[in-house]
Amino acid sequence: MSIAIAPPQLPGYDVVQRLGSGAAATVFLYNQQMPQRPVAIKVSNAALDPASAVTFHREANFMARLSSNPYILTVYDAGITPDGHGYMVMEYAPGGSYRDKVQSRSMDCDQVLDLGIKLAGALFCAHRSNIIHHDIKPSNILVTAQGVPVLSDFGISTDAYDHTDTGFSLPWAPPEVIEHRSNGSESADIYSLGATLYALLAGNSPYQHTYHPRTQAELADLIINSPLPPIQRPDIPANVESVLGKALAKEPDQRYYSALEFAQAMQRVQQTEYGHTTAITAEGIPAYPDDTTRQRRTSTDQGSGPSHRHWGKRTAIAITLVTVIAALCLSVIIAAPSFTSAHAPHANARDADMPGKENNQAEDTVTGTENGQIPSPQNLSGQYAVDGSSVTFTWTNPSPQQGDSYAWSFVQNDASDIGSQATITSATSISVAPQDGAQTCIQVSIIRSDRHMSANPAIACAVRP
Incomplete structure (x- = not known):
């Protein structure tokens, strides 16, 4: 039986939503402020006694060292909240599970x-x-x-x-x-x-x-x-x-x-x-x-x-960007205003990671993603209209360039999927119909004129008044 706990207030992290819970821990989606990226933070449901806290720190350090392996979930940080709950900051994996x-x-x-x-x-x-x-x-x-x-x-x-x-x-x-x-x-x-x-x-x-x-x-x-x-x-x-x-x-x-x-x-x-x-x-x-x-x-x-052996996750990022770019090109050709960028990591998991796919040219096609990484939008926030009929989200571009556009999509409230269709806009604000439930959440990425995208989308939720 799972125990519902409130997300802790952690310096440098903004709570987005709860992702899931079990008997031992609850996982929340946060936005890390610096560097800006979505992260999953796993929080122990119960406070740790002193002996457990020592073990937690030791094993968290072990896990951080293992994170260099591309097939082990990356651990960024770990600690103990003021009221004694252990927490671990991990890579957010929006593609679901097997x-x-x-x-x-x-x-x-x-x-x-x-x-x-x-x-x-x-x-x-x-x-x-x-x-x-x-x-x-x-x-x-x-x-x-x-x-x-x-x-x-x-x-x-x-x-x-x-x-x-x-x-x-x-x-x-x-x-x-x-x-x-x-x-x-x-x-x-x-x-x-x-x-x-x-x-x-x-x-x-x-x-x-x-x-x-x-x-x-x-x-x-x-x-x-x-x-x-x-x-x-x-x-x-x-x-x-x-x-x-x-x-x-x-x-x-x-x-x-x-x-x-x-x-x-x-x-x-x-x-x-x-x-x-x-x-x-x-x-x-x-x-x-x-x-x-x-x-x-x-x-x-x-x-x-x-x-x-250290090709790791950076090469995979390039491969996924090629998939997203292809989808973007197709949407332009057919004059459709959206593409499935939000689903690209999940729907193309087999293309990027399974045998028999011609992905070996990706590194030659996508350049500059390591040293010239596209930043994420900043100051993303949303607010419901007074009558609750719409939600307006705004954001800023930290380094605007000519030809920039933005891909946005909904983050589903149940966290079972992240977005449906990503929509392209040249504006830094949108008004959308509210999602069902207590809040409406979106993710936004910057797209350069050369079709490179933000490595990590910005994510924010507006709470229904």
Whole structure:
């Protein structure tokens, strides 16, 4: 059962809205003032005792170091509020999670292997720093604004395997955790990642697939005692099921020795079945196993080997901007006043991040995004009309240039999506019909004449009087 808490007032951050809550923490969307960008801030629902506060600080420092991996959610800052609540300032990932992809079964086997290799490499980096995730599942794999999948929610201040109603997520937990033989380990994380990849192919967690248990107790018994059911998709090669089957072995010592070994097993299968190999991104680790033939990818994995291991999220930003620019060009051609820039990171996640997409020319096409980053609008604010029939938003351009325009879109009140259609305007103010609910929220980006956009939109809400 989640606990509703008020967003804390934090210096340098403006509250936008609540994104979601759980038993241990609540996540809010804030605008960071300097540098200006939207951020997600996770706040513990309960005040931390002194011992927990020390642990929180130590583990937050570990997580900040892990943030250099492009497939782990970036942590910008952390601290304790005056009334004792721990908080963590994180990268805002507006593209949703992979939970919807499980339900839609929209990913093919090559795409799932691509994702698995990236996340297993990230998990290896965490394990090497003695950090156990504890709760890998589709809803904890987020999609950033650049369309990059990232592991999130490492359970900083709580043990996710504490066997209470607020503990681990049963469908993704290994037998030894369910039976109280372990409170989480590297091997347990490997199992949970294997279960997540299985679900992306099967459409459900391993022991909910085929068996369809009716209770939690029945599901727990299936995980402990029943054989792993086949995925039952004709397009899934037998060696892929074999690799996942080893990750999902009942006994920990029968699984892969490490997340790195799991990633390399997936690389070998990908090479055999699809003729290419996704690189592992981990400091000091070869991007490809010695026994696979390295083939350069025509996707965002190109250049992610050891000599380019810090390509990170900046390259992905360039790739996403190309997608947005293409949409903008199309809108001009057909004389339509809007384009789906707000959806571009989410709708094009596969284009920017999955195999078989011709994105390798993006860095040559989009230039100046690193050293000449387009600023975000400033002083964005909104106010309802006296009769409540409209909302007027205004903003300023910190460095106006000839030909500047602005893309704005609604931020949905339930935070399940950020915007629908982005609309282009040359003015620095708009009047819109109010959204349902207590507030109306928008995001705004600057578009230069060369079609480069703000790296981070400004976000603000007007509260209904």
